[in-house]
Amino acid sequence: ERIGPKAFSQFSKLESARFYENLAFIDEEAFANCPRLSGITLPKSIREIKSRAFADCPKLMSIKIPEGIRFISDDAFAGSEKLTIYCEKHSYADKYAEKHGIPVKHMPL
Numbered sequence: 192e193r194i195g196p197k198a199f200s201q202f203s204k205l206e207s208a209r210f211y212e213n214l215a216f217i218d219e220e221a222f223a224n225c226p227r228l229s230g231i232t233l234p235k236s237i238r239e240i241k242s243r244a245f246a247d248c249p250k251l252m253s254i255k256i257p258e259g260i261r262f263i264s265d266d267a268f269a270g271s272e273k274l275t276i277y278c279e280k281h282s283y284a285d286k287y288a289e290k291h292g293i294p295v296k297h298m299p300l
Contacts, residue, residue, distance in 0.1 A: 192236075194221045203227065210234050217244045226250065235259055240267045245274075253277055256284035263287050 193216035199205060200223045207230040215238045223246045231254040239262040245251060247270035255277040268274050278284035280297040288295040
């Protein structure tokens with residue numbers, strides 16, 4: 192299952208999102224430019240977050256990324272300056288956060 196390109200792009204009233212199990216892919220700009228989006232919890236089934244999927248979400252403060260993810264685009268969170276990634280230590284998401292200078296909180300999910 193996937194959330195397609197620009198599926199929720201520019202939804203001005205969207206504040207948070209929780210996803211169904213079986214979601215594996217979040218496509219390009221799926222949630223880009225959502226000015227009120229503040230929190231995301233991804234299911235264990237997530238595998239990839241594509242280019243600019245959560246870009247330019249100025250209030251995005253947290254995203255919980257499970258251990259099974261295998262790819263996050265370098266610009267997935269571009270312009271979302273308040274973001275903290277919640278993930279397991281030494282996971283792909285943890286290494287991604289370190290590489291991109293994104294604050295991280297370690298936790299079992």
